[in-house]
Amino acid sequence: MQDLTQEDLAKAIGVTRQTILAIEKGKYIPSLDLAFRISRYFKVDIEEVFSYEDMQRTVDID
Amino acid sequence: MEKNVFYLLIGVVAVILLGIFWYSVENFTPVIFSISFLVAVILLYLAYRRVEDFVEDERSARITEKAAMRTLQVFWVCFCAFSILAVMNLLYLPRFNREFWMNRQSMIVPPELLSPKMIGYTQLALLCLMIFLYVGFRIYYARKFGEWETDEE
Numbered sequence: 001m002q003d004l005t006q007e008d009l010a011k012a013i014g015v016t017r018q019t020i021l022a023i024e025k026g027k028y029i030p031s032l033d034l035a036f037r038i039s040r041y042f043k044v045d046i047e048e049v050f051s052y053e054d055m056q057r058t059v060d061i062d
Numbered sequence: 063m064e065k066n067v068f069y070l071l072i073g074v075v076a077v078i079l080l081g082i083f084w085y086s087v088e089n090f091t092p093v094i095f096s097i098s099f100l101v102a103v104i105l106l107y108l109a110y111r112r113v114e115d116f117v118e119d120e121r122s123a124r125i126t127e128k129a130a131m132r133t134l135q136v137f138w139v140c141f142c143a144f145s146i147l148a149v150m151n152l153l154y155l156p157r158f159n160r161e162f163w164m165n166r167q168s169m170i171v172p173p174e175l176l177s178p179k180m181i182g183y184t185q186l187a188l189l190c191l192m193i194f195l196y197v198g199f200r201i202y203y204a205r206k207f208g209e210w211e212t213d214e215e
Contacts, residue, residue, distance in 0.1 A: 014118070014119065015119035015121070016119050018208065021206055025208055025213075027201075027211060028121050028207045028208055031120055034120060
């Protein structure tokens with residue numbers, strides 16, 4: 001997983017690299033569907049990838 | 063076909079269409095432009111189907127949705143405000159002057175500020191302005207949702 005690029009992840013879950021970047025930077029809140037797809041890709045629970053506090057911060061930006 | 067090539071193709075087709083439009087106007091042949099327009103739409107649709115790197119995800123859909131919604135909100139207010147003003151201007155109504163209504167026959171009606179032709183042109187101009195408004199909102203929301211963010215990768 002350490003060699004994983006944003007481009008690879010984006011292709012695997014069917015979004016653009018800009019979307020992955022925007023999520024990382026907190027500029028965009030993913031839908032529940034996309035959040036689940038990301039967590040399933042990493043084979044972890046959704047809470048391990050996303051936390052509510054982070055979401056609150058991005059809501060303020062939105 | 064790459065996305066940028068497709069955008070270039072749109073530009074080229076638009077310029078050619080503009081030329082055909084002027085030719086049609088000069089020679090009073092609307093059929094040529096009508097056929098050209100249909101051919102252009104079919105050509106662009108076929109080209110669009112050949113674009114391979116055209117990924118639309120939920121973020122880009124959200125940008126489009128928000129930009130369209132805001133454009134509509136601003137546009138209909140401006141358009142309706144102008145249209146009401148135009149109708150009032152044409153009908154010389156309403157008038158809150160008692161003297162005017164009592165001596166309506168002898169009163170001198172003020173000249174129209176806007177002729178019906180100018181009203182039509184202004185409405186067309188507002189429609190054109192909507193395109194720029196949409197582009198502006200699109201840029202705003204694209205920036206808001208991290209379209210031009212860069213990272214170390």
